[in-house]
Amino acid sequence: MLLQAGGAPPTTTAAHLTPAERQASLQWSVEEERAFEGALARHIDEDDTEERWDRIARAVGHKSAMDCKRRYELLAEDVRNIGAGRVPMPAYNEGHDTQEPSTSGVVGDKVGVRPKKAAGGARTADQERRKGIPWTEEEHRLFLLGLAKFGKGDWRSISRNFVISRTPTQVASHAQKYFIRLNSINKDKRRSSIHDITTATPPANGGAAAPVTGAAASKDTSYGSATIRT
């Protein structure tokens, strides 16, 4: 896990930043975001030392170690807000043919739930293959946020707390495709895909990529950056 939203707080939090410092920390290009997240993933197991942030900063290029650390703290703050329920989540269920995530441990009740296999393995009429509901960019960004908070493998928590419109099975399936995509070769030839989004930060609207805020996350696509382990 890269971001410990519920764990020990960073030594300094984003709340301690002056508006100018906070603004400066927001001025990240998409390329810088990706470099930062890749570097963070590579150095995730290291202690929170100056040397670690120096290495990450060098990987990013035009950012200082302090910038990188502030960036991380902003992301951690965002994830904590989400975890504390201070950030309202979009109501994805509305109008979707998806179900509430399971609360009983049962893997869902509709999509992603395999019905009892018919005798002989044949599908019955009501076991018609369901038409897939494409993941939206918002869902994917929430997935990345959840991945950053709970880490790879905890699909149930990601489903319950982030991508509430998808079942754990769906999240796991999406993750499967995502990591396959991430590890795929021929990156130049391949088509564009939602899985090319490796950060929860949406493309900048004429400027910086901003971490999630309570207001931003309510309806638009500003879900902040999440770092993933690949």
Added chain:
DNA sequence: TTAGCCCTTCTAACCCGCAA
């Protein structure tokens, strides 16, 4: 303590839609 059950995750196959 252990066997059995249930839940969850992982992996791969299958299928469909669509971009190249």
Added chain:
DNA sequence: TTGCGGGTTAGAAGGGCTAA
């Protein structure tokens, strides 16, 4: 037209819980 991307589903495996 074809191959790729992405969603669904099936089956296996592992872990946790509980009753005997």
